[in-house]
Amino acid sequence: MNMVEINDISFHYADVPVLEDVNLKIRQGDYVILTGENGSGKSTFLKLLLRELIPQQGSIKMFEKDISGGFKGMKIGYVPQNSISKNQNFPATVEEIMRTGLYEPIWKRGIFGKKYQKKILEALSEMEMDSFLTSRIGELSGGQQQRVMLARALVGKPELLILDEPTTGMDSVSIQSLCEVLQKRNEKGLTILMVSHGSLKPYTGANRFWNAQEGRIIEE
Ligand SMILES: Nc1ncnc2c1ncn2[C@@H]1O[C@H](COP(=O)(O)OP(=O)(O)OP(=O)(O)O)[C@@H](O)[C@H]1O
Incomplete structure (x- = not known):
């Protein structure tokens, strides 16, 4: 195809x-x-x-x-160029950014929350970023942010x-x-x-x- x-x-x-x-x-x-x-x-x-x-x-x-x-x-997964804010106070956590990479509607996430948590952690650990789950994205280095964005693109299994x-x-x-x-x-x-x-x-x-x-x- x-x-x-x-x-x-x-x-x-x-x-x-x-x-x-x-x-x-x-x-x-x-x-x-x-x-x-x-x-x-x-x-x-x-x-x-x-x-x-x-x-x-x-x-x-x-x-x-x-x-x-x-x-x-x-x-389709997409990792844009320089995608994250340079603002250190950008409020979203790594976990919140990862959730936006899942395709399923929010109501399902509520019901199957644990399942999604596992998927998020698996994708982050593939990029060796799982220990940053609760960190604020703006506090990570540029390279670490890019790794999160790649994990985010992969979590929905594109x-x-x-x-x-x-x-x-x-x-x-x-x-x-x-x-x-x-x-x-x-x-x-x-x-x-x-x-x-x-x-x-x-x-x-x-x-x-x-x-x-x-x-x-x-x-x-
Ligand atoms: N919004 C825009 N309006 C007018 N011209 C633009 C716009 N965006 C890009 N261009 C021009 O179009 C051409 C291609 O730009 P593009 O950003 O696609 O190149 P690129 O290969 O991605 O460059 P880089 O390696 O610097 O990221 C360039 O001449 C650029 O100046």
């Missing part, structure tokens, strides 16, 4: 052309890394996939359905995971452990699309490499 199918997409901001006639497919089980220089259109590309932006030309399918109809029933530069603020040990988690999840069937600036060396599990350049996204 094609998890993502991009047909003839073009996009420009007012007078800034960004992408031109892009055609790409991501198959189930692929692990794709997208690189490219600053301003080459990587974040714009992800925003198009998430319908934060609408292309002037072309169409996008996910899970074999056109995303113009919404994402209902599609299990089938497609999209990450925008998740290693920002992480040290090399954290990057290594993130890569190991992603590789393990990918081996169990998770499809991954990740934008990365840094070295590609730790991403030993990736099977496809794309590069954004001059309005195109080229497979390398």
